Amino acid sequence: MIRHLTCAGxxxxxxxxxxxxxxxxxxVTVIAAVxxxxxxxxxxxxxxxxxxxxxxxxxxxxxxxxxxxxxxLYAGWHLFSH
Amino acid sequence: xxxxxxxxxxxxxxxxSGRWLAGLAGAALIVGSSAFESGMPLGTxxxxxxxxxxxxxxxxxGTLWRGFRHQHRAAPSSPAGPSxxxxxxxxxxxxVWLSVMVIAAxxxxxxxxTPPDKHHLTLxxxxxxxxxLHALVFAVWLIAGWFxxxxxxxRRARA
Numbered sequence: 204m205i206r207h208l209t210c211a212g213x214x215x216x217x218x219x220x221x222x223x224x225x226x227x228x229x230x231v232t233v234i235a236a237v238x239x240x241x242x243x244x245x246x247x248x249x250x251x252x253x254x255x256x257x258x259x260x261x262x263x264x265x266x267x268x269x270x271x272x273x274x275x276l277y278a279g280w281h282l283f284s285h
Numbered sequence: 286x287x288x289x290x291x292x293x294x295x296x297x298x299x300x301x302s303g304r305w306l307a308g309l310a311g312a313a314l315i316v317g318s319s320a321f322e323s324g325m326p327l328g329t330x331x332x333x334x335x336x337x338x339x340x341x342x343x344x345x346x347g348t349l350w351r352g353f354r355h356q357h358r359a360a361p362s363s364p365a366g367p368s369x370x371x372x373x374x375x376x377x378x379x380x381v382w383l384s385v386m387v388i389a390a391x392x393x394x395x396x397x398x399t400p401p402d403k404h405h406l407t408l409x410x411x412x413x414x415x416x417x418l419h420a421l422v423f424a425v426w427l428i429a430g431w432f433x434x435x436x437x438x439x440r441r442a443r444a
């Protein structure tokens with residue numbers, strides 16, 4: 204199943220011209236989706252929580268928040284520093 | 286039914302324009318630092334210092350913002366807390382966010398399983414390949430860090 208999915212993704216990449224372009228398109232779409240959700244939540248047009256609401260609701264405890272911050276720092280090190 | 290329980294008092298136009306200016310200045314700093322950092326070669330001490338310097342700046346800015354909001358926050362409009370309808374709407378909205386995160390996580394894991402002769406489609410591999418994506422992801426990372434420090438921490442468990 205996973206091999207078929209990755210092969211399908213690779214085939215789609217060949218059709219578009221570059222498998223890297225598929226990946227770029229996907230991640231840009233994810234960032235656009237997150238931004239859109241945040242804008243909708245801030246505008247208050249639908250009953251959608253913002254990122255701040257989610258963090259306040261699901262990461263309220265100092266220990267949990269510290270763990271999330273540790274994860275954020277690790278992500279920064281992994282993506283941008285090493 | 287509104288999710289947000291806290292209603293802020295009407296602000297004067299001066300403080301509102303001040304917040305807009307602060308927001309614009311913050312956005313300009315994020316864009317500038319992202320563009321600058323994305324041009325640095327990875328694995329160098331300059332890149333490390335820049336990354337964690339920006340992380341420290343986001344942490345300080347978020348903490349200062351949290352203190353500022355705490356001083357100017359109004360009392361909750363509903364002391365009893367959110368209604369059950371609002372709580373259900375909040376849970377449905379949180380599921381939307383969760384679905385986006387799960388899709389991104391599944392893609393990243395599948396990207397690790399690509400054959401050796403193909404380019405990995407993980408976020409870290411593509412950030413190395415495209416400088417513009419590197420800058421964009423760096424900006425998103427800084428904003429996420431700001432949120433983590435700016436949102437209040439619950440000191441005591443709710444009754």
